[in-house]
Amino acid sequence: MTFPGRVEHRNSQYAIYAAACMRGGPQPGLLSDAGWWQTPLWRYAVFAVVIYSRAAAERRAVPVQLIARRIAARHGLELMT
Template sequence: MGNRPHIDQAVLHRQAQVAVLAGLLRGDIDALVEAVAPADIPGWFTPDVAVLELAMSALDLASIPGSEPLQYEGLRERYLPEVEFRGRVEHRNSQYALYAASCMRGGLQPDLLNDAGWWQTRLWIYAVYAAVIYSRAAAARRSTTLEQVAHDLAARHGLV
């Protein structure tokens, strides 16, 4: 790490989650990704898990008991139309983040390092997309605002 100041990983974890929730309300996906980027410190911390935890909780909010399951087909197009995934790699990476959050919700911890540690584009970027998708789905399925979903997520993660 050289002369870089030592930043506690728990602080970076929390900062990444706060950045996602604040960015979620602004609605600018590019700015949201930029806001999370400072928490990505190569060789020290990557916000993959922090952001996937939010995506997992958002999926939990979108999964209303007694209602139809959330359908994967068309999920990105419905809830993240402003991002165009090009090529097989981007589609696969996005799919992985959506599936990883779902696995975590079901109690299965994905092997993030072996599955995605070698990717050229960092997993946390796709995790941000998954968090946005599941948060928007939760708002739509609960007939509430994205602001309320963000507040509920913040409360679940002790960020309020």
């Protein structure tokens, strides 16, 4: 997906960096980094999950669906098939 403006691009970049940061241990200050006037960051977080899931599937040579099931199981979620 291509983001049309600079703000959208920065938000998507932030979500990707935040996910990588959290994997390393530090927790980004999402509440202090996102103002009430900004687009909700959860939308960009979904894109980050998709990007990292595809990368994990490619790296492990498994289907993306398997990665999605593992993520869901880790968080106690049930996926609908």
